[in-house]
Amino acid sequence: MNCKSLQPAAKKCVNEDCELHEKGFAKYFCNICNLFDDRPRPIFHCPYCNTCRMGLGLGIDFRHCMRCNACVSLADKDHRCIPQKLQGSCPICHDTLFNSTEPLKGLRCGHVMHLSCYNQYCRGQNYTCPLCMRCMEDMSDYFSLLDQAVRMQAMPAAYQNTICNIYCQDCEKTGECRYHFVGLKCTQCASYNTREMGRYEQLAAFPN
Structure with missing residues (x-):
């Protein structure tokens, strides 16, 4: 306190002889929160x-x-x-x-x-919300890079007919996709933010 006058919270000092009577205690004062703030x-x-x-x-x-x-x-x-x-x-x-x-x-x-x-x-290279596990930002550019990686890397013959049951954490839908170690792509929303629920071997041809 400048003049040591006891007073309720206010923007200016109640003592008319105090320099803070005109200057005020701070640039911002809220009479509801009793908040003083002098920062710009x-x-x-x-x-x-x-x-x-x-x-x-x-x-x-x-x-x-x-x-x-x-x-x-x-x-x-x-x-x-x-x-x-x-x-x-x-x-x-x-x-x-x-x-x-x-x-x-x-x-x-x-x-x-x-x-x-x-x-x-x-x-920490996390891109999903820690609460709901959806993507925190638009990941379309990153998912396009994963598409290229999938096209460039052929799977071994032992896995070419492996089909995965997946759950997409972005659109919250289930579906199937061809297994690839790069990632499992949702056929509903094209997201790679998926979880594998199971897998099986497909005897007939599976659409890409």
Whole structure:
């Protein structure tokens, strides 16, 4: 305290002789959260979250999704709703998400984790959500490379008639495909994010 005057939380000092009476305690003050912030960054109070968020404000660069009960960037055109999705914890570090001061990363499936946790998780060559196992990002370019690898590498004669029963973790459908050690491709959505459920030998020709 500058003048040592006892006072309730406010933007300016109640003592008119104090230099903070005109200057104020901080660049940003929220009289609901009693939050003071003097850093050069935009902050706004969301009445639906009932907390302060980093950004210019609702309708400017953020909107509040009532179903998710979370503020969503207007730049996020692929927002996928999951009810109360910020009420849980980060699947990597298990810290709370709703009151987190760290940047968050929304995945294609709709789940959320800390951006720093996401970067660390990806460095381990993980590309599926740790909660639902769907692809976290658009993997079409990577899957095209796998298509090329499958075409370039012929399977040994012992495996040329091996058919796999698979479950696709992206489209959540089951199906069959020809076995290949590079990967098992879903015939429904062309994803390689699949699990083998079983295999058998096909006597008749199987379509590629």
